[in-house]
Amino acid sequence: MYDYLEIKELNDRYHFGTYRxxxxxxxxxxxxxxxxxxxxxxxxxxxxxxxxxxxxCHPKVVDAIQQQASKLIHCSNLYHIGPQxxxxxxxxxxxxxxxIFFCNSGTEAVEGAxxxxxxxxxxxxxxxxxxxxxGSFHGRSLAALTATGQRKYHEGMDxxxxxxxxxxxxxxxxxxxxxxxxxxxxxxxxxxGEGGIRIAxxxxxxxxxxxxxxxxxxxxxxxxQCGMGRTGHLFAYQGFDVVPDIITIAKAMGGGxxxxxxxxxxxIASSFQGGDHGSTFGGSPLASAxxxxxxxxxxxxxxxxxxxxxxxxxxxxxxxxxGGSRIxxxxxxxxxMIGVELKRDGKExxxxxxxxxxxxxxxxxxxxxxxxxxxxxxxxxxxxxDAFIKCLKEVDRHE
Ligand SMILES: Cc1ncc(COP(=O)(O)O)c(C=O)c1O
Numbered sequence: 001m002y003d004y005l006e007i008k009e010l011n012d013r014y015h016f017g018t019y020r021x022x023x024x025x026x027x028x029x030x031x032x033x034x035x036x037x038x039x040x041x042x043x044x045x046x047x048x049x050x051x052x053x054x055x056x057c058h059p060k061v062v063d064a065i066q067q068q069a070s071k072l073i074h075c076s077n078l079y080h081i082g083p084q085x086x087x088x089x090x091x092x093x094x095x096x097x098x099x100i101f102f103c104n105s106g107t108e109a110v111e112g113a114x115x116x117x118x119x120x121x122x123x124x125x126x127x128x129x130x131x132x133x134x135g136s137f138h139g140r141s142l143a144a145l146t147a148t149g150q151r152k153y154h155e156g157m158d159x160x161x162x163x164x165x166x167x168x169x170x171x172x173x174x175x176x177x178x179x180x181x182x183x184x185x186x187x188x189x190x191x192x193g194e195g196g197i198r199i200a201x202x203x204x205x206x207x208x209x210x211x212x213x214x215x216x217x218x219x220x221x222x223x224x225q226c227g228m229g230r231t232g233h234l235f236a237y238q239g240f241d242v243v244p245d246i247i248t249i250a251k252a253m254g255g256g257x258x259x260x261x262x263x264x265x266x267x268i269a270s271s272f273q274g275g276d277h278g279s280t281f282g283g284s285p286l287a288s289a290x291x292x293x294x295x296x297x298x299x300x301x302x303x304x305x306x307x308x309x310x311x312x313x314x315x316x317x318x319x320x321x322x323g324g325s326r327i328x329x330x331x332x333x334x335x336x337m338i339g340v341e342l343k344r345d346g347k348e349x350x351x352x353x354x355x356x357x358x359x360x361x362x363x364x365x366x367x368x369x370x371x372x373x374x375x376x377x378x379x380x381x382x383x384x385x386d387a388f389i390k391c392l393k394e395v396d397r398h399e
Contacts, residue, residue, distance in 0.1 A: 186218070326396055
């Protein structure tokens, strides 16, 4: 049994000071509930930041990991890997892409997508500039953080890689103004996650598609947070009727086990040839077995549709009960990706919810973010919304 104070002391002493952790030591979870080391139960409305789409310890994922771990954990991509091939087929049969490359995280998926875009561009006589959006988040490697359209992540990291430009989100004219022969790709999150649950308009994504077609530029959708059923479709692009050229996924696709991927259409994927990209661990037998169990469960349990329906219901309830609040600027979302934007700092509300043993998170300074498991019961979600509405009314009263 772990002791909270001992663990906190070890973390404080040994870890880099990069994380601001809440004062709790989580030790087990089932469905949308997690427990700390003292047996206190929390309702998880954040799902490990969109990872636990199936809740905690989904039996099919646990079983797949246990079974695979007792057979073959790792073997290298020098050899054929059974569950990896099955996971590839499952994902590709459910979208418009033709080929997939497996890696270990969202950041790596973005790196791979950017490398592929540049490789494709180099054989098409184009430059390698990548255009991304203000407020975006694409990961923490040097290139992914340069692509990330938030200055705070760039500070102190100079010199940053070159060949990136950032423009305002949902503004097609801004892209038009700088997308030329020097550009290989435009990368966008259909719903920005870290940026504060900001949804791309359908018209904007359609215009981006048209512009990219006209100018011979690739369109990359980063679906690492909004994909895998969260916004109402297995792939987020399917809810916008716009097909990109490359898609990045990670987070929920492993049911909690680390795995990521980028997918592309054949004519783009073929730009990568033997040795152009690789990964020691990417799509290992264990990760792929977890991924296969997770993605097939998301599909078989009809979770995209469930996310859509529950999301509509939750957003309507929030709008109805909090619509008149003086501290709220906006309530928005798509499926079970929901943001409540305050006119003030939101950390206080995250803390108030935590005291009530409810896990949500404040992103972009003032947006309270809900990313619950897609299979959360309506009762659990309702309980979370009850607590949230009470917290906000309390803050509103003291305003
Ligand atoms: C849209 C998006 N892209 C990329 C990443 C980076 O993923 P990871 O933390 O797995 O490297 C994230 C993580 O939050 C994300 O939300």
